[in-house]
Amino acid sequence: MSVVTIGLDLAKTVFQVHGVDEAGVTILRRKLARAEIMSFFTKQPACIVGMEACSSAHHWARMLVEIGHTVRLIPPQYVKPYVKRNKTDAADAEAICEATTKPNMRFVPIKTKQQQSILALHRVRSMLVRQRTTTINALRGLLGEYGLIAGKGVRQLATLSQRLSTADETTVPLEAREALQCLFRHIDALTEKLGGMEARIVAWHKSSPESQRLASAPGVGPIKATAIVAAVGDGTQFRSSQLF
Template sequence: MNIATVGLDLAKTLFQVHGVDMQGHIVVRKQLRRADVLAFFAKLEPCVVGMEACGSSHYWGRELKKLGHTVRLISPQFVRPYVKSNKTDAADAEAICEAVSRPHMRFVPIKTQAQQTMLSLHRARAGLV
């Protein structure tokens, strides 16, 4: 497969993948179980992987970077305008793939595990206060 950009929609058990080539033609559109995600991306040549920024996207971003992919996290508010039809996982993955390819898109930096741990401590403290 000659995939240039992948949109990955994260969920609890089933992840949706939408991949396009350099010309924008759809190359892959499939559903993956959580356990199969790393094996799928390990088989791919390094490409740009886009995800909506959330708590688990930082973990997946770190794991996919280890496999050599370029990972870009996008705030969900910037993905929403690219959803073409009803909100489904497949439509979200396609919208993420489209948004990642935009030249002036703003991306969220991937947090390290220590940064995420510190954020959870701050949130727990704020809840107690």
């Protein structure tokens, strides 16, 4: 009997494969090094390959689809109930294989390279926003120790910077001034990078009819519209799609 469904547990270096025949009987258990993955699946007859929708899953899905396999990506939380014993790579691969065969299972659409490119822009933008917020909060706390305060918001940073520059050395010692100015420069650099990310996102939005249609809805701008299009594609499986 030939393998009709394979559960593939992804990893950085050593992957686990679990295959069953048409009757659901296990006929394949194997570990594969990363370099062996494509040669192994190239030799396999076309079959259904299930994977958890985690990091690198969309990359491997595209690769396997190119050589004729049908790939099903499953949200990790839907695989967990099928793990029958202590969590191991072999148990995970078996659970993925079983979950893949369930008729009511929800699958994650395979993202294109273009979708993941836009998601990368959004992830970097979110990271820059978090870093800038953290730096601003630290800066406000340090300035407050010298009695320099201002209202909330990024726009108030100019007021804080001016107050620091006009404060004499008896108010803010030289060592503290240098440290605080370093944070101001860091915030400026993060803001510049953030602007670059947003400009790239808006440029892609202008070239995407799907994103422009979404942005026509009240309360939806280019940032939100591009994130939705990149995450869910045509939206046919909206509830199952994830920002992986």
